[in-house]
Amino acid sequence: MADQKDGPQQHQMTIELGEKEAEGIYSNLAIISHSPAEFVVDFTRVLPGVPKARVHARIVMTPVHAKLLLHALTDNVAKYENQHGEINVDGSLPSFPPGVSNVN
Numbered sequence: 001m002a003d004q005k006d007g008p009q010q011h012q013m014t015i016e017l018g019e020k021e022a023e024g025i026y027s028n029l030a031i032i033s034h035s036p037a038e039f040v041v042d043f044t045r046v047l048p049g050v051p052k053a054r055v056h057a058r059i060v061m062t063p064v065h066a067k068l069l070l071h072a073l074t075d076n077v078a079k080y081e082n083q084h085g086e087i088n089v090d091g092s093l094p095s096f097p098p099g100v101s102n103v104n
Contacts, residue, residue, distance in 0.1 A: 029043075
């Protein structure tokens with residue numbers, strides 16, 4: 001029988017980051033929608049004087065993974081704020097910038 005005193009065996013995974021993905025995509029607007037089976041997060045950027053924005057990346061995930069992402073973001077924002085100070089968000093900001101509509 002295996003020795004269990006060290007707890008469950010840990011599995012390691014290697015995650016590869018391609019050159020294109022490593023550059024990242026700037027986004028200042030995320031549009032989130034959901035169905036009973038999945039959450040969809042569309043990342044776009046809104047620029048001053050440009051009347052149209054396009055989605056630069058779409059991430060589709062299960063509700064469980066969406067909640068795990070929420071917890072990971074909450075944890076990371078708390079760590080950021082502990083190191084750099086509180087992130088101020090004006091609660092009066094609308095869901096979408098003025099003049100932006102959610103049209104597919």
